[in-house]
Amino acid sequence: MKTPKSRMLDKIDLKILQALQENARISYVDLANTVGLSTTPCLERVKRLERNQVIKSYKAVLNPQYLRANLLVFVEVSLETQSPTIFDEFRKAVSKLPQIQECHLVSGQFDYILKCRIPEMSAYRQLLCDLVLTLPGVKESKSYVVMEEVKEDFSIHLPTLHELEQEC
Template sequence: MPDLDRIDRRILAALQSEGRITNLELAERIGLSPTATAERVKRLTRDGFILGYSARLDPAKIALGLLVFVEVKLDRTTPEVFDDFAAAVRRAPEVIECHMVAGGFDYLVKARVADMAAYRRFLSDVLLSMPGVRETHTYAVMEEVKGDPMLPI
């Protein structure tokens, strides 16, 4: 990893697994003074390695129990259509990830909704009305085998 030494990697790994750790606990865990640890965390944040902090929520407990992946094909592949589609996706709160991909379709959308009825509404009212959408193929997740957001450090 560019510009990261062993201590930086340990800091990133610790913060990624336990974002609410105090600076004192982090310093003890990695073997630096609290001041040196805080300075490293500031630098890692300033340099864009740390993008922010958040809580992981249980989707089922907040009525978002259905996870779907949707392949999206656009009617045209022009910069304007890509831009318009991307802007529409950013406005859709159900979409938790969207990736432009190479292959047999243009975008892979990951969305969370309450149930299949909610997905049907999302598909017809939101996704199919987005600019340039020609065709979709949906894959409903039956079991999430691994959903770990942690990156290997």
Template sequence: MLDKIDLRLLQLLQDDGRMTTTELADRVGLGPTATSERVRRLTREGYITGFHARLDPTKVGLGLLVFIEVKLDRTTPEVFEDFAAAVRRAPEVLECHMVSGGFDYLIKSRIEDMSAYRRFLGEILVALPGVKETHTYPVMEEVKNIAGLPL
């Protein structure tokens, strides 16, 4: 079980993964050794899965954000497995979620521009195993984009 200090450590590290152990210790009211042990335990137990730098997508040439609904031609375990394996190999796909409703998967992708998206759609996305139909939603404005969890 997580206590208040664990939750605070997780929240602080979500906000700034580069925070030193000393800074963390000061913020949660523990000594550096106890803080370091807690962070190691949270990592070992899988609460912390990694540390990452958040990049500005436009500065690295990936300014177009799109969401894509994907409907498969069949919904069998084999088709699901083949589709998922192929998606994992596509670097343009940032997230892919199996959903219930009018389609099977929701994909989040970042691409350079609409021309690059057209290539991605024609050469990669529609060639994925089992893809019957796609609907694309280009993002005009990102209103909120938070990577952290609401702890």
């Protein structure tokens, strides 16, 4: 997949992105040392990556066990009809629900998949019945309660410079 943002990246940019994915709180001095630059050029590259939306934001990853968000549930949602208006209404309504961490329009037997974090099963039942099933256009849903989180990684596998150059 060719993207204008990936074509502008070079080997040092990839090193910066990898280092920031591993530790977004790294100092610019340490980051510069890690990627083999002096501080000012390193800072300029980071700012360019932010401006160009290669780096979208910085966030703390919180432990759900300490925050009453122990239960992780994925929900498949099918809509009654597939129209731009219904999709738009559904997206806007989902965006307002803080218990839904992610919402993805997907291909296949259903339209959307939701990732929800809630305190317990009774809270999920309330979320499903009072909110999800009342969202615009929802016909049906199917839920998958996570019994064990085997792997959760928020980093993106970075392509090599050679792979990026093949895109061009």
